[in-house]
Amino acid sequence: MTESVLVVPGDGIGQEVVPAAVDVLSDVADLEFFHAEAGDHVKRETGEALPEETYRRASEADATLFGAAGETAADVILPLREAVGSFANVRPARAYPGVDALRPETDLVFVRENTEGVYSGIESEVAEGVTTLTRVVTEEASRRIAEYGFEYAAENGYDDVTIAHKANVMRTTDGQFLDAAKTVAGERGADYEEALMDALAMHLLLRPEEYGVVICPNLAGDMLSDLAAGLVGGLGLLPSANVGAENALFEPVHGSAPDIAGQGVANPAATVLSGAMLLEHLGYDAEAAAVRGAVEGVLAEGPRTPDLGGDASTEDVTAAIRERL
C-alpha cells in the first residue's frame, strides 16, 4: 500500500525547506504526496489561514509534513495538530559532528504535552487592563504524555528520563502533572528524575549530557526545546513530530524565518530530519536511518548554509543530501 502524505509548506522558508524534504523522501520511499495550503498568504487571499479542506485532508492522510506559518501560526498549527489527534510533541535536539555546537555532548528528546496547559487558549480580558489565562491540566492527558515519554525512552535506548514541572508554585495543575507522571513511572517500574523547570533550564545549559528524555508540560516543552536548539547549533537543525494515536504531523521546530525567506539560504536539515521521523512513523525504519545518515554526512563535511557558517544555498545542501542517499 502506498501511504498518503499531505504536504503543507505554509509561509516564509516553509516554501523552500518543505519541497527540499519532499525531494529527499521521494528518493527513498514510495509515498503519494498531496499538497495543501495554509498560513498568512492564504489568509490574505481568502480571509482564513487554515482552509477547511487542508484540515480535512490532514485528518485523512497517513501523515502530514508541515513547514511553518508566520503571523497566523496559532490559527494554523494548533488546529492542524488537533486534526491529526496529536497529544505528544516530540522534539529531539542532538549535536552533530562538524556543527559548531555550544554543547557537543547534547542528545536530548523533549516529549511535550501539546493539547492543554497554558496553551489551552482560554484567555480573557476581565476588565480594562486586566487579563487572565486558564491553565488546563487533566490527569488523562498527563498520564498519556508520561506513558508516551517512558515508552519512547525505552524504545530508543535513553536511560535518563526527567519529568519537568513547577509543582512547588503551580501546586494543583503541575502537582497533577507530576503525580500522574510518577504514577506511570511506578506502574512501569521505570527510573526517573523530577526537576523544577527553571532550574532544569540552567542544568541543561551546563550539563546536557546528564539528560535524555525530558517529559514536559506544554509551555515548558516549547521553551526548553528552543534552549536546546541553542545548545546544538541553532533552529535550522531541530525536527519535530506531533504524534496522535494513529495519525501524525511532522514539522521543523523553527518558524517561517521572515528575515531570510525568499533568499534560498534556509537550512533544510530540520525539515529533512522531520521527514526522517515521518518515515519512521510509517514503518520505513531503514529509509529513515539512511536519510539521517545522509544529513549527518552533509553536516559533517558540508556544504553548509549560512546559519552554520557556510555559504551554500538550500538547493546545494539538498542536492548534497540526495547525492549521499
Ligand code: ATP
Ligand atoms: P515565526 O514568527 O514564524 O516563528 P521567527 O523569525 O520569530 O518566525 P523563526 O522562524 O524560528 O522565528 O526564526 C528565528 C531565527 O532563526 C531567525 O533569525 C531565522 O532566520 C533563524 N532560522 C530559523 N530557521 C532557520 C533555518 N531553517 N535556516 C536558517 N536559519 C533559520
